[in-house]
Amino acid sequence: MAAMPRxxxxxxxxxxxxDIMLGDQPCCYGFGIRSRYEKQGYEKLVRSSAINEALQSAxxxxxxxxxxxxxxxxxxxxxxxxATSHRGVQFLRAMGFSLFSVANNHALECxxxxxxxxxxxxxxxxxxxxxxxxxVQIDAGEYKLTFLGDSTVPDYRTSQAIWLxxxx
Numbered sequence: 001m002a003a004m005p006r007x008x009x010x011x012x013x014x015x016x017x018x019d020i021m022l023g024d025q026p027c028c029y030g031f032g033i034r035s036r037y038e039k040q041g042y043e044k045l046v047r048s049s050a051i052n053e054a055l056q057s058a059x060x061x062x063x064x065x066x067x068x069x070x071x072x073x074x075x076x077x078x079x080x081x082x083a084t085s086h087r088g089v090q091f092l093r094a095m096g097f098s099l100f101s102v103a104n105n106h107a108l109e110c111x112x113x114x115x116x117x118x119x120x121x122x123x124x125x126x127x128x129x130x131x132x133x134x135x136v137q138i139d140a141g142e143y144k145l146t147f148l149g150d151s152t153v154p155d156y157r158t159s160q161a162i163w164l165x166x167x168x
Contacts, residue, residue, distance in 0.1 A: 012059050012060075012140055012143050013057060013058045013059045013060075014058060014059065014145070015054055015055060015058035015060070015061045015062070015096075016062045017061070017062070017064075018063065018064055019063075019064050019066035019104075020063045020064060020065055020066055020092065020097075021033060021066045022034055022037070022042070022067055022084035022088035022091075022092075023067045023068065023083045023084050023088075024083075033045070034083070034084055034085065034088065037088075037091075038085065038087060042087060042088060042090075042091030043091065043094075045091070046095065052095075055095050055096040055097070056095075056096050058096060059140065060098055060099065060138065060140065061095070061096045061097045061098055061099075062097070062098070062099040062100065062101070062147065063092075063097060063099075063101070064100070064101045064104060065100035065101065065102050065104075065107075065118075065129070066104055066106055067083060067084045067088075067106055068083040068084075068106050068108070068109035068110040068114050068115075068118070069083060069084060069085075069089075069110060069115070069117050069118030069121060070083035070084075070085065070110045070114055071085045071086045071117060071121070083109065083110055083114070086121050089118075089121045089122060089125055089127075090125060092125075092127075093125040093126070093127060097127060098126070098127050098128065099127060099129075099130060099136060099138070099147060100122065100128070100129055100130070101129075101130050101131045101147070101149040102115070102118070102129050102130070102131045102132050102149070102151075103130070103131030103132075103149030103151035104131075104151060105151070107131070107132065107151065115132060119132060119133075130148065130149040131149030131150060131151055135147065135148050
């Protein structure tokens with residue numbers, strides 16, 4: 001199921017947020033964002049009614065997914081592993097998100113397998129990713145919205161650069 005804007009009245013309401021980080025940094029492992037909210041529930045993360053209202057009232061909500069995806073494997077800390085889980089993805093959908101950019105430096109921190117699993121998790125929630133498969137175009141009635149994102153991520157094992165948008 002592809003992300004579709006909610007039914008809307010004119011004017012169309014698009015909400016775009018910046019970085020969304022639902023992982024732990026090594027210095028915060030055990031009490032960082034992921035550790036805390038995996039235990040307490042992600043719904044406690046956003047306490048501002050104004051933020052909730054802005055997200056829920058938008059026809060389309062997009063943001064930068066500033067995290068890797070690691071649902072099952074133990075976290076490893078050769079670098080800053082800002083990895084979230086399936087529960088984090090479900091929380092974002094419940095908050096009203098429907099599109100994420102992964103054109104950033106964290107997209108491949110759990111390798112291509114992690115990016116592929118993120119694509120599956122996001123798709124299963126009816127959301128879309130931009131920056132890993134080329135542009136995303138959404139038909140919103142009288143509006144046609146195009147989202148672009150591209151990123152070069154170094155592959156530290158080979159000293160080569162990887163273009164996320166060309167990954168298959």
